Amino acid sequence: MSGFELDTTSYTLLTSILTAAALLSIHNTKGPDIHPLLLNTQSDVSRLRHPGESAIYRSRMYPNGSPLLSTFDRSMRTLCDLYEAGGLSKQRTSPFVGKYTDSGAWEWTTYEVISNKSKHVQAGLRTWAGLVPVSGNESSFVGIYASNSPETVAIGLACHCNGLVTVPISAQATSSHVSHVIKDTLLKVLAVDPVNLERALSLVPGTNVKYIVVLGSIDAANKDAAKKAGIELLTFKELEVLGQSSTVEAVRPGPNDVASIMFDSTSNQLSKSGAVLTQKNLLANVASYLMVLPPQQKITSNDRLLHNLPIDNVLGHTISSVFYYVGGSIAFEADEPKKDVKATLSKISEAKPTILVSGPHFLHQVKEVIESNYGNSFLFRRGFNKKLECFKEGRLVNDSKYDMLVFRDIRQTLFGGNLRVVFIDNDDNTEPIAPFLRAVLGVQVLKTFNRAETGGTMTASMFYDYNADTAACGAPLPCNELKLTDLTENGYTAEDKPNPRGEIWVRGNNVFSGYWNDPTSTSDVMDADGWFMTGMIGEVFPNGTVKLLGRK
Numbered sequence: 001m002s003g004f005e006l007d008t009t010s011y012t013l014l015t016s017i018l019t020a021a022a023l024l025s026i027h028n029t030k031g032p033d034i035h036p037l038l039l040n041t042q043s044d045v046s047r048l049r050h051p052g053e054s055a056i057y058r059s060r061m062y063p064n065g066s067p068l069l070s071t072f073d074r075s076m077r078t079l080c081d082l083y084e085a086g087g088l089s090k091q092r093t094s095p096f097v098g099k100y101t102d103s104g105a106w107e108w109t110t111y112e113v114i115s116n117k118s119k120h121v122q123a124g125l126r127t128w129a130g131l132v133p134v135s136g137n138e139s140s141f142v143g144i145y146a147s148n149s150p151e152t153v154a155i156g157l158a159c160h161c162n163g164l165v166t167v168p169i170s171a172q173a174t175s176s177h178v179s180h181v182i183k184d185t186l187l188k189v190l191a192v193d194p195v196n197l198e199r200a201l202s203l204v205p206g207t208n209v210k211y212i213v214v215l216g217s218i219d220a221a222n223k224d225a226a227k228k229a230g231i232e233l234l235t236f237k238e239l240e241v242l243g244q245s246s247t248v249e250a251v252r253p254g255p256n257d258v259a260s261i262m263f264d265s266t267s268n269q270l271s272k273s274g275a276v277l278t279q280k281n282l283l284a285n286v287a288s289y290l291m292v293l294p295p296q297q298k299i300t301s302n303d304r305l306l307h308n309l310p311i312d313n314v315l316g317h318t319i320s321s322v323f324y325y326v327g328g329s330i331a332f333e334a335d336e337p338k339k340d341v342k343a344t345l346s347k348i349s350e351a352k353p354t355i356l357v358s359g360p361h362f363l364h365q366v367k368e369v370i371e372s373n374y375g376n377s378f379l380f381r382r383g384f385n386k387k388l389e390c391f392k393e394g395r396l397v398n399d400s401k402y403d404m405l406v407f408r409d410i411r412q413t414l415f416g417g418n419l420r421v422v423f424i425d426n427d428d429n430t431e432p433i434a435p436f437l438r439a440v441l442g443v444q445v446l447k448t449f450n451r452a453e454t455g456g457t458m459t460a461s462m463f464y465d466y467n468a469d470t471a472a473c474g475a476p477l478p479c480n481e482l483k484l485t486d487l488t489e490n491g492y493t494a495e496d497k498p499n500p501r502g503e504i505w506v507r508g509n510n511v512f513s514g515y516w517n518d519p520t521s522t523s524d525v526m527d528a529d530g531w532f533m534t535g536m537i538g539e540v541f542p543n544g545t546v547k548l549l550g551r552k
């Protein structure tokens with residue numbers, strides 16, 4: 001992977017072709033939003049094929065024969081390089097992370113404040129808990145069992161820019177999952193939300209956890225419980241103060257240093273081992289998103305992300321990192337199972353996001369809200385059908401008379417009126433959500449296929465592709481390539497007609513190096529050539545998009 005010049009050249013060439021084509025069509029109001037040719041060939045297909053396998057599919061920007069994307073600028077080789085070159089240096093006084101406070105309003109913390117906090121936190125963690133920034137060693141691990149917040153962002157930056165490793169655990173994870181992660185990675189330090197402190201304290205006896213940072217205040221009962229269990233507690237603020245007076249030097253990580261260990265808390269199967277992801281793995285996925293955004297859809301410092309995925313969600317991590325880089329702002333709003341969706345939406349509309357990253361659970365709830373409030377209106381149904389007709393012509397319309405009469409009100413009430421893009425995390429619901437959201441909200445809706453083992457997204461649907469099969473998830477991102485291998489026992493082969501089918505395997509710069517401390521599980525899903533077997537069955541359409549057919 002040394003041919004960086006080739007990377008840049010092929011990218012420049014291809015984007016200029018894509019840009020020209022996109023610009024030619026975008027200004028013609030009656031024509032489709034993008035030239036149909038671009039939607040008909042979404043992947044580059046290898047000429048060579050091995051027996052029992054499909055061809056290899058790649059992003060059109062990084063075709064077969066060129067190196068896969070690892071970064072977009074040779075001075076950026078780690079996530080930390082990307083963060084430091086981004087908002088942390090360019091948007092210091094701009095809002096970075098927002099949290100809805102008990103006083104009923106969004107409170108924003110700037111890049112500068114988070115940056116200062118992260119410096120103190122890294123020094124504090126190393127001084128207090130004796131963490132050592134040695135790649136691939138448990139003494140560098142920091143468990144974060146919490147919802148996303150300004151504090152977790154500061155801890156993430158502290159780790160990723162100093163050779164410490166984050167081990168995120170969803171605040172909604174089951175107790176057995178939390179225990180599994182703590183034991184599997186021999187965690188010594190855990191950062192915990194106040195609401196989860198009691199549970200955390202009940203789970204740590206008999207484990208290696210000795211230090212707990214509480215991201216808020218600590219009540220007397222928990223103080224006692226910790227004392228009895230021999231656990232040292234500090235609040236986040238106390239940790240910052242400790243770090244301020246510490247003299248430990250920052251340690252810059254390299255591209256191959258471990259950055260995170262990601263566990264899948266959502267799979268219904270027994271908890272698996274943690275996927276070991278390096279700085280390079282995570283950077284490659286972030287860089288891919290920055291590369292595939294069409295010029296008219298670039299994410300900038302004016303954008304605001306609404307992020308309601310759990311902290312261990314890799315898509316959430318990747319899209320947030322894009323924002324760290326461009327210097328945009330991020331509003332966190334946890335999607336908890338029992339939360340009232342209308343109350344959540346009223347907070348979201350106050351944040352006025354331009355981009356939303358969310359999962360199918362929340363989005364289906366939003367659909368129910370819209371249908372129960374507007375679904376019976378004649379104008380809604382008529383306008384909805386008109387929108388679907390425009391999609392067939394390749395056009396997304398947001399300024400028709402129906403927009404003035406109904407849809408604008410929905411957009412305003414639910415999302416504050418500025419939304420323009422929705423990224424959907426893995427969606428295996430049989431009932432499709434993307435066309436509904438596209439029609440009603442008048443925004444771009446992209447489906448993505450993600451796994452912890454691939455540091456984020458493998459395939460994502462293309463902007464302006466309104467007629468995709470509803471189970472399709474777009475084409476490979478430029479950091480990885482994809483093929484299908486025969487699953488003869490299930491009746492799927494590369495020779496199937498009309499399209500090849502089989503298990504989806506991916507390989508690339510984002511793909512993990514193995515499970516933590518579990519070579520057996522690693523060799524079960526990874527072949528000698530570095531292909532990761534996703535366990536998902538897929539079909540590739542002639543237009544180069546991948547349809548997911550279910551689990552193996």
Ligand SMILES: *[C@@H]1O[C@H](CO)[C@@H](O)[C@H](O)[C@H]1NC(C)=O
Pocket residue numbers: 112113116
């Ligand atoms: C951040 O730290 C720098 C350097 O120590 C300091 O000059 C600056 O005032 C701090 N900013 C804030 C907002 O605390």
Ligand SMILES: *[C@@H]1O[C@H](CO)[C@@H](O)[C@H](O)[C@H]1NC(C)=O
Pocket residue numbers: 398399420
């Ligand atoms: C419609 O979409 C375009 C392109 O995303 C955007 O510039 C414009 O502001 C939108 N109009 C409304 C009324 O939302």
Ligand SMILES: *[C@@H]1O[C@H](CO)[C@@H](O)[C@H](O)[C@H]1NC(C)=O
Pocket residue numbers: 039040465467468469541542543545
């Ligand atoms: C891609 O192929 C699928 C399956 O044939 C089809 O449903 C979809 O409409 C195609 N997309 C485009 C943009 O042609």
